[in-house]
Amino acid sequence: MATGADHAVGLGLVGFSLLLFTYYTIWVIVLPFVDSDHVVHSYFLPREYSVILPGIAALILLLCVGTFIGIVTWKNRKSKKVN
Amino acid sequence: MTSSLCVCITSSELAQSLPVSFTMTKLLEWLFAVSLVGVAWGLVTFDLLDFQFPAVYREVAWPMPVYLLVVFGCYSLATVGYRVATFNDCEEAARELQGQIQEAKEDLKKKGLKI
Numbered sequence: 001m002a003t004g005a006d007h008a009v010g011l012g013l014v015g016f017s018l019l020l021f022t023y024y025t026i027w028v029i030v031l032p033f034v035d036s037d038h039v040v041h042s043y044f045l046p047r048e049y050s051v052i053l054p055g056i057a058a059l060i061l062l063l064c065v066g067t068f069i070g071i072v073t074w075k076n077r078k079s080k081k082v083n
Numbered sequence: 084m085t086s087s088l089c090v091c092i093t094s095s096e097l098a099q100s101l102p103v104s105f106t107m108t109k110l111l112e113w114l115f116a117v118s119l120v121g122v123a124w125g126l127v128t129f130d131l132l133d134f135q136f137p138a139v140y141r142e143v144a145w146p147m148p149v150y151l152l153v154v155f156g157c158y159s160l161a162t163v164g165y166r167v168a169t170f171n172d173c174e175e176a177a178r179e180l181q182g183q184i185q186e187a188k189e190d191l192k193k194k195g196l197k198i
Contacts, residue, residue, distance in 0.1 A: 002170040013164025021157040028150045032142040047142070051149045058152075 024050070124148065 002010060027044050034040060045053075126132055127144040 002168055002172050003174065006170065006172070007168050010164045010166070010168025010170075014161050014168065017157040017160040017164065021154065021161075024150070024153050024157075028146050029143055032139050047146075051146050054149050054153050 001007070027047075027050050031041065031044060031047075124144060124147055126134075127136065128141065128147075130136070130141070
């Protein structure tokens, strides 16, 4: 059994992904079947954002991955020059 | 597992049968399934065959690709988190191993090996 920080981080990830899944499922699948004057609609953004926000998140993720690869490659190239 | 599909072509002029074999790879299977699902989604979202579904079905269908991606991402995150939380950590064995490494280093230093 993992201990301490590992355990906490793991459970945190599980909890976060469950929350995200529930919120997103309600937003995309449940809301269209709910009357438009129900109070639950006030907790959710307009439907277009359910596609735009994950798109932006994916772009940011790609940016981070690309930046990381760029930094590592640049560092490697410098050390090769010195050698 | 692959399944082979043999197609025989006979030509009246050649009067010969030319066997052509076609192997269905896993990639092709996946692409086939994905394109089927994609066509079904396109039909519902853009109403290409003019079925005129009730508006609710179109409302649910059009974010489907993004929704499936997000669900897959959530599942991956949950799996990674769960396996991190239940990882079989052996702290005592780790400490013992570190001690043995130190011992070996000192022993080799004494015998002249430079580390």
